[in-house]
Amino acid sequence: MTKEEFNARxxxxxxxIKDFSKIADIPYSTINNWGFVNNEKVIPVPKWVSPFLxxxxxxxxxxxxxxxxxxxxKSLEKSKKI
Numbered sequence: 335m336t337k338e339e340f341n342a343r344x345x346x347x348x349x350x351i352k353d354f355s356k357i358a359d360i361p362y363s364t365i366n367n368w369g370f371v372n373n374e375k376v377i378p379v380p381k382w383v384s385p386f387l388x389x390x391x392x393x394x395x396x397x398x399x400x401x402x403x404x405x406x407x408k409s410l411e412k413s414k415k416i
Contacts, residue, residue, distance in 0.1 A: 340379045347387065347390065
């Protein structure tokens with residue numbers, strides 16, 4: 335994953351670098367260094383970041399679906415009481 339792909343993925347997930355920094359417990363400055371050249375080598379985006387973001391996305395979808403399921407269950411429970 336390149337720094338540009340990383341930034342695009344964060345945008346798709348509606349995450350800022352600051353939010354990602356907090357979630358992944360990585361210093362903001364470390365993330366900002368990804369993609370820059372140091373000692374004639376590009377500092378890569380770590381390989382774990384892509385699967386981490388995939389699981390983050392799945393987790394957000396799961397949380398949303400569970401919220402919807404609980405809303406429906408609560409609605410059904412109320413209708414049974416009437």
